[in-house]
Amino acid sequence: METNNNETVIEVKDLVTHYGQRKILDGVDLDVKKGEIRVIMGGSGSGKSTLLWHILGLYQPTEGQIKLLGKDIHRISFNEQLQLKQDIGVSFQSGALFSSMTVGENVALPLREFTELDENTIRIISRMKLEVVNLGGFHKLMPSQLSGGMVKRAALARSIVMDPKLLFFDEPSAGLDPVVASEIDDLILSLRDTMGMSMVVVTHELDSAFKIADKITVLDNGKNLITGTVEEIKKSENKRVMDLLQRRSRHDKLNPKDYLKRLTQENYTLT
Known part of the structure; x- marks a missing residue:
């Protein structure tokens, strides 16, 4: 169910970040409206989890701007950051529950x-x-x-x-059987509909993404590849998107001579 609300609650502009000399995000833009469920997808190493951590303010970008609920997270005071974080909920992939506490205490x-x-x-x-x-x-x-x-x-x-306005998920269905994963999807939809939360969900599970998303953003090599509704993503003729949807390997076979040359070059780097 796509939201008709025009209020932007998450705004990412021209986001660039590096790990050492390697560029991980390269000019990423993202706008999420109030009440929207935005799914972020992409292959391994596409930058989707890194984007999530930047939106949460856990990493400092090289360039770009991130606004949550109208506030630039890197230009507000420490006290304003603490106040903003009370409007944000995060569900981590591993759960991140404290093992020494009961469920209720957590x-x-x-x-x-x-x-x-x-x-x-x-x-x-x-x-x-x-x-x-x-x-x-x-x-x-x-x-x-x-x-x-x-x-x-x-x-x-x-x-x-804390009844947050923004809710973030990192791989909510990872490692779960299909029935339990579907129940998690139902919970996400219910929270959006009953509590009016805006959500960002990072996932590689296609069934889950197609079930819950109002819009999907696909990243590839740290860049926005495409953003659209579920139907628009399914109908895309972009080769990278088709590879993702059809689970096709994106790696081309390397000529043996080129492979040896890469291994022996002085400035050998990851590609």
Whole structure:
């Protein structure tokens, strides 16, 4: 369901970043509207996870501008950054739950750190969020006692406990069986529809992307390859996009002489 809201909540302009001498992102642009689910896809090494970490302010870009909720994340004060981060939720690929805390304690942690709510209120809110992700009654378990899908849902409950305006996912379906992955997709759609959250989802799972996305941005070699609706992406005749959708290898066979020359050249670098 594509949003009709024109308010831009995430704006990335001409983003460039390097790892050492290697350029990872090369002039990336991204605009996400309020209430939109934007999926970012691309092959391994395309820059999709690096883009996510930059949007979250975890990395400093070489060039470019990033605005969240109208604020330039690299031009606001430290206190403004802290305030902004309370409007952001992140669900990491591994879940990133604290192993020494129960599920309930993990979910309640942001409330304890960033609010002055009393313990009874914190307990009720955290249990409500666990109910939202279908983990009601599991608050006393340790992360080690959860299945992979339950860890993902517990992490999602923690990411929404502060009712963020922006929600980010890194490979939410990775490592899950198709049924559990579909349940995670349903949760993402439900959160968008019931809580009005705007979301950015990094994934390589085609079925998931096609199910949840309002728009998809495909990256290739650190550049915007194409942005469009699910149908536009499916109908694209761009070779890189077709390779991604049809799971075709993008690596060309290297002539043996050229391969030996590359290995022995003085300025050997990754390609």
